[in-house]
Amino acid sequence: xxxxxxxxxIRKRLLIDGDGAGDDRRINVLLKxxxxxxxxxxxxxxxxxxxxxxxxxxxxxxFSMLKTLMVYDMNIREMENYEKIYSNIExxxxxxxxxxxxxxxxxxxxxxxRKNRQEYDALAKVIQQHPDRHETLKQLEAxxxxxxxxxxxxxxxxxxxxxxxxxxxxxxxxxxxxxxxLDKLPCHFPLDDDKLETDGNNQESPMExxx
Amino acid sequence: IGPCRLLHMSVFSQSFSPCGKFxxxxxxxxxxxxxxxxxxxxxxxxxxxxxPILTFTAHEGPVFSLLSTDxxxxxxxxxxxxxxxxxxxxxxxxxxxxxxxPNYKSSLEIPEINAMALNPADNSLAVGGGDNNVHIMDLxxxxxxxxxxxxxxxxxxxxxxxxASEVLSGGEDGAVRIWDTRTSQCVHCVEVYxxxxxxxxxxxxxxxxxxxxxxxxLCGGGPSLSLWHLRSMSPTSVFPLSGxxxxxxxxxxxxxxxxxxxxxxxxxxxxxxxxxxxxxxxxINTLAINTNSTEHRVLTVGGSSDHIxxxxxxxxxxxxxxx
Numbered sequence: 001x002x003x004x005x006x007x008x009x010i011r012k013r014l015l016i017d018g019d020g021a022g023d024d025r026r027i028n029v030l031l032k033x034x035x036x037x038x039x040x041x042x043x044x045x046x047x048x049x050x051x052x053x054x055x056x057x058x059x060x061x062x063f064s065m066l067k068t069l070m071v072y073d074m075n076i077r078e079m080e081n082y083e084k085i086y087s088n089i090e091x092x093x094x095x096x097x098x099x100x101x102x103x104x105x106x107x108x109x110x111x112x113x114r115k116n117r118q119e120y121d122a123l124a125k126v127i128q129q130h131p132d133r134h135e136t137l138k139q140l141e142a143x144x145x146x147x148x149x150x151x152x153x154x155x156x157x158x159x160x161x162x163x164x165x166x167x168x169x170x171x172x173x174x175x176x177x178x179x180x181x182l183d184k185l186p187c188h189f190p191l192d193d194d195k196l197e198t199d200g201n202n203q204e205s206p207m208e209x210x211x
Numbered sequence: 212i213g214p215c216r217l218l219h220m221s222v223f224s225q226s227f228s229p230c231g232k233f234x235x236x237x238x239x240x241x242x243x244x245x246x247x248x249x250x251x252x253x254x255x256x257x258x259x260x261x262x263p264i265l266t267f268t269a270h271e272g273p274v275f276s277l278l279s280t281d282x283x284x285x286x287x288x289x290x291x292x293x294x295x296x297x298x299x300x301x302x303x304x305x306x307x308x309x310x311x312x313p314n315y316k317s318s319l320e321i322p323e324i325n326a327m328a329l330n331p332a333d334n335s336l337a338v339g340g341g342d343n344n345v346h347i348m349d350l351x352x353x354x355x356x357x358x359x360x361x362x363x364x365x366x367x368x369x370x371x372x373x374x375a376s377e378v379l380s381g382g383e384d385g386a387v388r389i390w391d392t393r394t395s396q397c398v399h400c401v402e403v404y405x406x407x408x409x410x411x412x413x414x415x416x417x418x419x420x421x422x423x424x425x426x427x428x429l430c431g432g433g434p435s436l437s438l439w440h441l442r443s444m445s446p447t448s449v450f451p452l453s454g455x456x457x458x459x460x461x462x463x464x465x466x467x468x469x470x471x472x473x474x475x476x477x478x479x480x481x482x483x484x485x486x487x488x489x490x491x492x493x494x495i496n497t498l499a500i501n502t503n504s505t506e507h508r509v510l511t512v513g514g515s516s517d518h519i520x521x522x523x524x525x526x527x528x529x530x531x532x533x534x
Contacts, residue, residue, distance in 0.1 A: 108463075115464035118480035119427065122447035123440060 023064050030057045216240070220534060222513030225497050226277035226284060228297050231504020233264075234511060235284055235300075236519055237274025238534065242266055243286060245300055246532045248507045251521065261532050267305040269293060276327045278336075280350065283308060285336070290321035292338065292348075313338055313346035313355050328369040328378065330392060337378045339366030345380050347392065357395040361388050367432065368421040372441070379423055385416030387430050389441075401444060408449050409434040420456045420470065427480075429466060431456040436468055438480060448482030458498045467525075469495035469512055477525070490528050492516035 013024070037050045224237040227248075234246045244263035251260045270288025278285045283294045294308040315322060322341025329336055330347075335356065339345045345359040345366060364383035371378055377398065378390045389399040403409050404416035415433035422429050428439045436450040436459060454471030465485065466478040471494050474487040492514030500510050510522040511532075518531040 111464040115480065118464070121481055122438065123443075126440065126443065126445050126447050 023061060026057060026061055026064075030054060030061065033057070217517040217534065220517040221273075221496065221515045222492075222517070222519055222534075223273055223275050223496050224277040224286075225499040225511055225513055225519070226279045227499060227501045227503050228284075228301075229279060229281050229503055230297075231501055231507050233297075233301065234499075234501075234519075234532070235277055235279075236513055236532075236534075237269070237277050237286060237288070238517075239273040241268050241270040241272055241274055241288055242534075243269045243274060243277070243284075243295075244534055246519070248501070248504075248509065251530070251532060252507055252509070252523070256530075261530060263532075263534065265300065265303050265305070266534070269295075269307075272323060275323060275325050278327045278329055280329065285327060287324035287327050287338065287340075290315070290323060290340070292324065292327070292336075309353065311348070311353055313348070314358075315342055322365070325365065325367055326369040326380075328371045330371045330373075330376070330378065332373060332376050333392065335392070337369050337371065337380075339369045339380050339382075341365045343382070345369065345378060345390065347378075347395075359388075359390045359395055359397070361390075361397045361400070362386065364417075367417065367419040370421045370423045370428075372423045372425055374425040379421055379428065381418030381421040381430055381432070383417045385418060385433065387418055387421065387428075399444060401439070403430055403434045403437070403446075406434075406437075406446055409437040409446055411435055414455055420459050420468070422459050422461065424461045427461075429459045429461070429468075431459065431468070431470075436478075438466070438482070448480065450476075450478050450482060450484060452476055452478075452484060457496055460498060460500065462500060467498060467500075467510070469498045469514070475510070475512060475522075486526070488522070488525070488527065490520040491518040491531055492520070 033050065033054055037047065037054065040047070040050075042050070219239075221239045222236050223239060226235050227233070228235070232247065232249045234248055235243055236246070237243050243266070245265040246262075247260065247264050250256060250264075253260070269286050270291065270293070272289035274286050274288040276287040278287075279297070282298070283296055284300065286293050286295065291310055291312045293310045295305070296308050299306065299308075313324075324338055324340035326339045327336060334350045336348045336350055337345055338348060343360070343362045343365055345362075346355050347357045347359070348355050359378070359380070362380065362382040362384055363386075366380050366382045368381045369378060370380075372389075376392050378392055379387060380390065381387045385402055385404045387401045387403060388397050389401075390396065391398050402416075403418060404412070410416075411434050417433045418430050419432035420430060420436065423441070426441060428441050429436060430439065431437060431450075431452075432455055436452055436456045437446045438448040438450075439446050450466075450468070452468065452470070452472070456468050456470035458470070459466060459468035464480070466480065468476045468478060472487075473491075473493050473495075474489050475495070475498065476484055477486040477488070478484050490512055492512070493516070495512050495514035497513050498510065499512075501508055509529075510525060511519055512522075513519040517534040519533075520528045520531050523529040
């Protein structure tokens with residue numbers, strides 16, 4: 001495991017700072033100058049300048065370290081942000097899927113409704129071709145009344161006809177009786193108009209009584 | 212198959228497998244070809260997947276009608292009905308499960324069978340053809356139960372009205388007869404060509420296209436395609452299509468119809484023609500919708516061509532299967 005981590009470390013270091021320029025070199029230079037400063041028997045001013053220079057390098061290293069830390073923080077925050085956006089999009093996708101299936105169901109329903117409506121229209125067209133029921137009933141009533149009137153008239157006419165028939169029958173039978181009576185009577189007297197009248201009168205009265 | 216044969220080929224019938232993954236098509240040479248829909252519709256489909264996975268000669272004469280039950284493919288040709296097991300066909304094992312022939316009066320001339328319809332209520336098969344009669348066969352034992360006589364000319368098409376247990380037949384004599392399956396009597400006889408709104412004397416009086424929705428009936432052929440209300444036996448709408456229609460079907464809220472004319476017509480029940488989608492064959496004989504499968508729900512049409520057009524979306528032709 002030690003070898004693996006070494007490899008990892010070497011790879012990472014090469015990746016970050018492979019060419020030897022930058023922070024790595026600065027740290028090495030600082031270390032070398034520190035050892036040189038510790039061991040050098042130089043004048044106090046030179047030692048002081050060297051000391052200041054080392055502080056400067058140290059400050060540079062710290063500065064660069066701070067920068068890297070901030071970048072690291074920023075990366076973490078960006079990651080969180082992206083995670084949030086990702087989950088948001090996932091939710092949107094699922095809700096869109098649901099909406100799509102809802103809409104599909106709606107379409108099916110709408111198609112069924114449209115089909116029913118068209119069937120209704122088609123039937124209505126056929127029904128419209130037939131005449132209205134009220135109209136037909138009214139016509140029937142009018143025809144019934146006419147029929148009734150006509151049958152009344154027929155009855156009246158029939159009754160009149162019967163009456164006339166009876167009257168004529170009576171008249172004819174009376175005439176026949178008169179004829180018979182006239183034929184039966186012996187003709188004693190000469191045919192005289194006066195006699196005939198009185199006989200006619202005598203014959204009339206019993207007839208009137210008879211009626 | 213030689214190019215000359217392909218040129219003269221007509222597809223007369225189609226049927227989807229019960230699983231919805233295969234299409235069987237019958238042509239005028241008596242052959243049935245099996246196409247794999249899952250291969251043709253799959254993401255890696257190519258030229259080869261549009262060719263049949265199996266082609267075999269089923270009958271000596273043209274295969275005018277194909278029908279699928281839950282397990283078998285029934286094919287009608289040359290006066291006989293053969294049944295092929297779908298499971299066996301998918302395994303490319305071509306052997307008919309049974310072959311039966313209705314009782315024809317004359318044994319000299321064998322009348323062709325033009326149409327078959329399945330009545331699921333009593334598991335019977337209605338068969339109509341050249342001898343002017345409709346024969347009812349019981350699928351359980353294979354016996355021919357009854358013969359419905361009444362047509363004076365050969366029968367073009369059959370349809371089953373499930374709710375009322377009736378069979379409708381349309382024939383060359385121009386009559387649509389409605390038969391009660393229980394009593395084998397003709398309940399109604401409608402002579403479509405006698406109605407002024409539908410009649411087209413210049414084309415003739417034959418009825419070649421019949422389908423029913425239990426309450427409504429579509430019939431056409433010589434007369435214009437018309438929608439009839441069965442309870443009142445009156446035509447409610449007449450469709451202004453110029454050619455003679457050969458097959459029509461109700462689909463959702465529309466009516467899809469094919470016939471003479473190089474297109475599939477979409478019509479509404481009110482009588483208007485909503486759209487006419489062009490397709491390859493010049494004259495179309497058969498239209499089928501795969502209702503057995505949800506992911507392979509396609510519309511296929513076949514006619515006077517060796518191409519069978521496949522529509523994945525009703526508005527346009529997606530590709531063609533070739534014999």
